[in-house]
Amino acid sequence: MIEAELARAVSLRESGALDEARDLLLELSAAAPDDARVAYQTAWVHDALGLEREAVPFYVQALDGDGLTAVERRGATLGLGSTYRTLGQYAEAVNVLSAGALEYPADRALAVFLAMARYNLGDAKQAIAGLLDLLVDTSSDPEIQRYQRAIRLYAEDLDRIWS
Template sequence: MRNEELARAVHLREEGQGEEARRLLVDLARRHPDDAETSYQAAWAHDALGLEAEAVPYYERALAGEGLSEADRLGAFTGYGSTLRVLGRHAEALETFERGLKEFPGDGALRTFSAMALHNAGRCTEAVTTLLKVVAESDQAGGYDRAIAYYADHLDERV
């Protein structure tokens, strides 16, 4: 029964019926408080509606629990850290991204969102360095990957 209800709620969210999906997921999470997947989907539904503060406890339960797929766990770290950043909780966002990067060290999205939190925390050089490394490691460097990677660690170098 839970699987069918969860699938229905996810389908509703994907079809643009976010408020109805959120209501179903809140009820489902209330009935299954230890289910990490339900908590993750409830967090996502709140975030999608701009209800970041309400998403926080669901992200926390999702990441504390077991049973998330690797992709959903990565999504939970990314979503939770981003939500904390939007709420102005930059130190907590950075801590969340650090935890996520321990599990998913090469993930470009986690590193990019972490760079935004670094910027918001006033750590602008680290933010730019992080972004340059993400670009250098991507296929978007236009053949300049080695130069970009070098300057990521030597931003203030003068000729």
């Protein structure tokens, strides 16, 4: 029962019927309050509707529970961190996104959102360093690759003056 209704709610969300998906997910959340997958999808639909504050407890519940796949857990981590950032809760965002970056080191989206949260927290140096590393790691631009060693050195210490 829960699985079929959860699949229907996800389908509704994916098709843009966000209010209908939200109504169904809130019903499912009440019926299965310990289901991490339901909590994750409920958080997601709240975020999609611009209801970030309402999304937070569902993200927390999803991450505290069991039953998420690695992909869902990564998505919930990114969702919670991004939502905290949107709400101006920058320290919480950095904490969640840093933990996510450690858990999923190959996830470039987590690195980008972490850089934004670090910037918002006033740590522009760490934010830029993270983005420079990300640029070198992901760019196929020949000029970026040509200067990758120098870019990585600058990422380590942007304030260093070379003599």
